[in-house]
Amino acid sequence: MMLISPLNSDAIFSCACCGILYYGDQIFEDFFSRRLGGEDVKVSLELSFIEAVQVLLLEALFKNFSCYALFGGRGVAPGVKPEKCSRCKGLGTISMQQGLFMVQITCPQCHGERETVPVNHYYPQHKYICKSCRGKRVVLGTKSVKLNIMPGVDNDETIKVSRSGGADPDGNQPGDLYVVIKVREDPVFRREGADIHVDAVLSITQAILGGTIQVPTLTGDVVLKVRPGTQPAQKIKRGTLTHLVIKYAHFNVSIPANLTPEQRELIEEFAKEEQGEYDKRAAAGASG
The missing domain is CATH 2.10.230.10 (Heat shock protein DnaJ, cysteine-rich domain)
Structure with missing residues (x-):
């Protein structure tokens, strides 16, 4: 025997010749959607x-x-x-x-x-x-x-x-x-979709000259090659990859806040040479 909740007159249709009650679709939906x-x-x-x-x-x-x-x-x-x-x-x-x-x-x-x-x-x-x-x-x-x-x-x-x-x-x-x-968020790794990203910090000389750096992964540190001239925030994609491994390494360049007198002298010399190269290019452009 079907049990139904109190109905309004709009939900019931009657067949006068046989006395059978027909219930609107919503009533059946309500009844059969009930879960035991x-x-x-x-x-x-x-x-x-x-x-x-x-x-x-x-x-x-x-x-x-x-x-x-x-x-x-x-x-x-x-x-x-x-x-x-x-x-x-x-x-x-x-x-x-x-x-x-x-x-x-x-x-x-x-x-x-x-x-x-x-x-x-x-x-x-x-x-x-x-x-x-x-x-x-x-x-x-x-x-x-x-x-x-x-x-x-x-x-x-x-x-x-x-x-x-x-x-x-x-x-x-x-x-x-x-x-x-x-x-929970991790202090080293972060996830974007199915890819895991990690940050690696380079010294200023590593960023300029290139070299190698150890980068943490989910299974231990690996050595990555850093190309000369690597820019801050530049990212590299590792080689053959599978789902949910360290796919991207982002490089951040650490700028020293304090320099020794020798380091400052070398940097200033580098700046002079850099300025000289800039002046030469500017003069060549003006004459051309």
């Missing part, structure tokens, strides 16, 4: 940058509702049996007038459960409900779920674990677990 089972659970899991680019087998612990098995799992105190609902007579539904027709709705007293918890006759304001589950037939506890996280999981990415959410007191399948990944 436990509640979905959403939790956050924080990972370091290095953890996010590795294969991980983690155990997620979170608060969750699980079925309460004591006393038959019926939500009543020990030794007490639920009573047949007095309003729906144990049917779980009641009939009500909707325009010209009678429709059935979920019983508002037992909420479709067909049974109610007996009332304490000495204290009518109290019911003989189970103190542990408070009549809900589920209790809040800690649940553990193992997660196999593949390398490359990104910040704010959501992992769905089917049937690992909240329990359903009626014995239907549990809800789903949704794990939202939060990746």
Whole structure:
């Protein structure tokens, strides 16, 4: 028997010759979209940058509702049996007038459960409900779920674990677990899409003359060749690459704040030669 919520007259169409009721499409959509089972659970899991680019087998612990098995799992105190609902007579539904027709709705007293918890006759304001589950037939506890996280999981990415959410007191399948990944920023590495970037600091002589420099990667330091004349903020792409490795190295040039007298003398000499070359080019351009 189909249960429907109270309807408005626009949602019902009648065939007078056979007395069959036809319900609008929205009613069917509402009914079939209802999901039986436990509640979905959403939790956050924080990972370091290095953890996010590795294969991980983690155990997620979170608060969750699980079925309460004591006393038959019926939500009543020990030794007490639920009573047949007095309003729906144990049917779980009641009939009500909707325009010209009678429709059935979920019983508002037992909420479709067909049974109610007996009332304490000495204290009518109290019911003989189970103190542990408070009549809900589920209790809040800690649940553990193992997660196999593949390398490359990104910040704010959501992992769905089917049937690992909240329990359903009626014995239907549990809800789903949704794990939202939060990746902490790393002081060395940063990610742009599927590429990992790292900064490397060059001395002024390395930038001018070239050379080699050690650059950190996810698996240890590697040696990169620096070409003469490397500019600040210039980046290079490493050779053969796979997914989620150090793909780009960005060069920053460190300018010394303090110079020895010898260093200053050499730099000043370099500046004079540089200015002389500039003057020669300017004179050649003017004469041409």
